[in-house]
Amino acid sequence: MGDFKLTSVEEFEAATARLLETGAKVGADSWQMRVKNQTPHCKFGEQGICCRICAMGPCRITPKAPRGICGCDVHGIVGRNYLKFTAGGAATHSDHGREICHTLHCAEEGGNYQVKDPAKLLKLAKEFGVETEGRDIYDVAHEVAEAGLMEYGKPFGFQKFLDRMPESQKELLIKNELAPRAIDREVASSMHMTHMGCSSKPEALIKQSIRCGMGDGWGGSMMGTEFSDVLFGTPKPIDTEANLGVMNADNVNIVVHGHDPSLSEMICEYADDPEMIAYAKEMGAKGITVSGVCCTSNEVAMRRGVPMAGNFLQQENVVLTGACEAIVVDVQCIFPALGPLSKCFHTKFITTSPIAQMPDSDFIRFSPENAGENAKAIVKMAIENFKNRKPELVHIPDMKQKATVGYSLEAIVKTLDGVTNSQVDVTGTTKPLLECVTSGVLRGAVAMVGCNNPKVRPDTAHIELMKKLIANDIIIVASGCSAQAAARAGLMDKRAKDLCGAGLKRVCELADIPPVLHMGSCVDISRMMNLVAELAKDSGLKISQLPVVGCAPEWMSEKAVSIGNYVVGTGIDTFLGVEPYVSGSTEVEQLLTDGVREWTGAAYTVEKDIDKLGDAMIQRIEEKRAAIGI
Ligand code: MSK
Structure with missing residues (x-):
């Protein structure tokens, strides 16, 4: 194996412990501390037996009180809670997919967003029945985007992508009323079913949980993936690096975090711009390093080889390095803790989506129309923040691995x-x-x-x-x-x-x-x-x-x-x-x-x-x- 050795969890933990020492010096809070404050967790919540869907309660099921005030038993309450939980997740992924459809609809020759994988676009056009012969690629893109958007609210039929399934599975789902219809309809029906006085039969609630999830996986998420490939390219094997050591103490560090590649792609584009690199040098840095956290990181890693600083529970660590000039976020899985934490350092916490607005952040609203100018403004903001670093707080753990x-x-x-x-x-x-x-x-x-x-x-x-x-x-x-x-x-x-x-x-x-x-x-x-x-x-x-x-x-x-x-x-x-x-x-x-x-x-x-x-x-x-x- 030559000099290759896996990094152990113990090494991860030692690095985190060292960063938490910095945090303690500046009075920073951390998820590790908050977990202690929140433990033990509420037993009613853990078992799913607390109901707060109407104002007669909240009702909690115990041996002495086996039904809520409306008479719903524990199985109905647990089933409803499970379905609501699912609907939250399906709505989230699917709304991400919808944003990508809108971005594709805004794509234009020479614009902020362009078609990078025309072959995939043509394949999708065929699936959606969009005419391609003799047409401008952007006309096709716009019609495919519109067809995708219609999947969210179409009044009849099932999700188009179910046609990709083997017949046996598709038939099984249709037979059992699990084939997803319009994406938004599955989320709305789930919320309807869980309203006070609707479903309390576990079979019905779990069936809808599966159908709502299917609307996500074979609807919203699949469109998020496919349309992102059209816009940013279908991933191919590429080398990168992973772990906090990908941050560079000599450079301006910009960390992208969240899920929607429309933001991170633009940030990467401008961070590579010679004009921006020259500006970073003028400000005393040697260059600009973009790295990522969570799924936004996955998006830019697999298309551009942008290094991955960490995953979900590493998000505070990137700020604790003291070397993060800006953490730029879009949607999902972002700790609100990043606001107050960034205030303990020089880090700019930049939120960009109306969907994920948080206190103690700089909000720079991002849209396909202003993506270029706003990405440039964010990169500039990070560069200008380099001078505010406190060198005594800078510590980047020396650990990273190669990854394809x-x-x-x-x-x-x-x-x-x-x-x-x-x-x-x-x-x-x-x-x-x-x-x-x-x-x-x-x-x-x-x-x-x-x-x-x-x-x-x-x-x-x-x-x-x-x-x-x-x-x-x-x-x-x-x-x-x-x-x-x-x-x-x-x-x-x-x-x-x-x-x-x-x-x-x-x-x-x-x-x-x-x-x-x-x-x-x-x-x-x-x-x-x-x-x-x-x-x-x-x-x-x-x-x-x-x-x-x-x-x-x-x-x-x-x-x-x-x-x-x-x-x-x-x-x-x-x-x-x-x-x-x-x-x-x-x-x-x-x-x-x-x-x-x-x-x-x-x-x-x-x-x-x-x-x-x-x-x-x-x-x-x-x-x-x-x-x-x-
Ligand atoms: S980012 S949903 S913590 S996998 Fe997709 Fe990671 Fe889970 Fe978020």
């Missing part, structure tokens, strides 16, 4: 083409990957996704599970903060092949890939859905028969529940390391861990012990292999 990222579905198909000795013409299909799986060289695949959560020692579950799975010849596709945990540890370095079983190691060598493939941000879990759909179609199997599972071992957000629901709705067994708030209802628990299988072909497993969680996934993969006789 950018494995879109298209890139995976291309990269794995020719790995096998197949005589069949398999170009442009998933057949080489299937052949690796059916021959047993690879035992299967796991989609590792989701956040960090202080309930789990940060990053441990992601990293330990990945190590265990690759040692067992199971290839990983990763996204979101899970992908960043992998990159920071070194699991996206191609040299990590030496940690794999013999089969996966061979595949990594032949295809020249790392064992953990970075598929992008949270909305890009839709790429994984397209991948399994293609695998099922190319193999003639149902999705639920493939030796593939999903896992979110450290999840925390409403979006993660929406994702879990669409992964299960797609027919993929999903393993969680953090309990959803449903333990108060045996009926809801039973439905999620077993009952939904009849409707979708898959179900949830919840296991907090990481080792057992890994064993359970391996066992499920082996069971699926045995069931199809491979």
Whole structure:
């Protein structure tokens, strides 16, 4: 392995401890302190048995009070809470997708936003029935964007992207009333169903939770991904680096954080501008370093190779380095704590979206029309802030790993083409990957996704599970903060092949890939859905028969529940390391861990012990292999 060594969680923690010392010096608050203040958590909330959907309550279910004032029992209350949680997540991802549709609608030749992947645009045009012959590419782009926007409110039919599914899964969903209709309708129906005096039957509430999630995964998120590729390019393998050591003490450091690539792409564009670099030098810096946190980071890493400073629970750490001139955020997963924290340093906390406005921030409203001038203003603001640094507070942990990222579905198909000795013409299909799986060289695949959560020692579950799975010849596709945990540890370095079983190691060598493939941000879990759909179609199997599972071992957000629901709705067994708030209802628990299988072909497993969680996934993969006789 030469000088290659994974970075351990203990090393991550030592770096954080050192940064928290700086924080203590300046009187900064931290999530670690706030977790202590909030522990123990409310038991009613944890079990999902508190109802506050009307003003007769709030009602809490106890042995003495088994029903709320309206008479709703614990199963109805838990089910409603679960559906509301899902609707929050589905609305969030889908609104992100909608913003991207609007951005595409504003794209123009020579404008702030342009079409970077015309081939993908033409493919989408065909799917949406948009005429392309002899038309200007931007006319096509605008009509495709409009067709995408119509998916949010169309009065009839199902989500267009369901046509990408194998017929077997699509039919199963339609039969069980789980096929998503208009995206906004699924969110609105969920809110309607959970209103006082509507649904209290667990089956109905869990079914709608799956359907609402499907509207996200096969609707809003998928549009977020596909239309972003049209605008910013479909990712291809690219080298980058990960962990806090990517920040550079000599440079102006701009950290982008959030989810929407429309902002971060523009910031990167202007940070690379020779005029801006010259200005940074004039201000005493050697250059400009842009790095990222959370999914915005994933977006620009996989398209531009922009380094990843950290994931969700690292967001305060970037400010604690004392070397962050500006942390620029768009939407989702942004701690409001960044405002007061930035005030303890010279850092500018810049919010840009009307969706995510926070106290103690500089609000620079970003829109496709003003993107160029505002991105330039933000970069300038960061440069001019360099002189305000307090050198005695600067400490950037000297830790980073190399990573190869950018494995879109298209890139995976291309990269794995020719790995096998197949005589069949398999170009442009998933057949080489299937052949690796059916021959047993690879035992299967796991989609590792989701956040960090202080309930789990940060990053441990992601990293330990990945190590265990690759040692067992199971290839990983990763996204979101899970992908960043992998990159920071070194699991996206191609040299990590030496940690794999013999089969996966061979595949990594032949295809020249790392064992953990970075598929992008949270909305890009839709790429994984397209991948399994293609695998099922190319193999003639149902999705639920493939030796593939999903896992979110450290999840925390409403979006993660929406994702879990669409992964299960797609027919993929999903393993969680953090309990959803449903333990108060045996009926809801039973439905999620077993009952939904009849409707979708898959179900949830919840296991907090990481080792057992890994064993359970391996066992499920082996069971699926045995069931199809491979
Ligand atoms: S950023 S949703 S903490 S994965 Fe997509 Fe990370 Fe979870 Fe946010």
